[in-house]
Amino acid sequence: MPLQDLPAKRDTLREGEDLRKEPKEPRYMISVAARMVGIEAHTLRYYERVGLIKPHRSKGIRYYSDADIELLQHIKILTDELGISPAGVEVFMRMAQQLLEMQRRLHEMEARMRLLQETLPEAGEGD
Numbered sequence: 001m002p003l004q005d006l007p008a009k010r011d012t013l014r015e016g017e018d019l020r021k022e023p024k025e026p027r028y029m030i031s032v033a034a035r036m037v038g039i040e041a042h043t044l045r046y047y048e049r050v051g052l053i054k055p056h057r058s059k060g061i062r063y064y065s066d067a068d069i070e071l072l073q074h075i076k077i078l079t080d081e082l083g084i085s086p087a088g089v090e091v092f093m094r095m096a097q098q099l100l101e102m103q104r105r106l107h108e109m110e111a112r113m114r115l116l117q118e119t120l121p122e123a124g125e126g127d
Contacts, residue, residue: 023070026056026063033064037072047075050086052093 033055034041047053048062052075055062064072078084078092 023066026058026065026068028064028069030055030062030064033062033069033072036069037076039072039076044072047072047086050090052086052089 028036030041030044034044037044044053044055044062044064048055053064053068053071055064055068057063075089078089079086084092
């Protein structure tokens with residue numbers, strides 16, 4: 001179907017509204033998620049059992065979000081290409097999260113320092 005034949009959505013969308021879904025919205029069943037990542041469904045179940053991922057569940061069915069898929073792709077790289085065990089992946093992920101938290105706190109402190117430097121008079125001014 002040519003693009004011009006598609007129904008116009010201008011009337012139903014508010015200006016600036018994003019058509020993309022939220023990255024954490026669960027949408028893929030386990031078989032689809034496994035295909036997207038290139039691993040077996042039983043591997044996804046194992047990753048869940050050992051705590052590497054926590055998919056959304058509804059009526060006993062696992063649903064994976066885009067954020068879950070991205071995380072699984074990173075896990076696949078760590079296990080397949082770098083040979084890290086699932087236990088090592090968990091340690092790696094925990095350390096990466098701690099690093100991100102430390103970077104966030106560092107940026108927060110730097111912003112506070114800039115604010116203090118802007119609000120406090122320079123030492124020795126007006127002497």
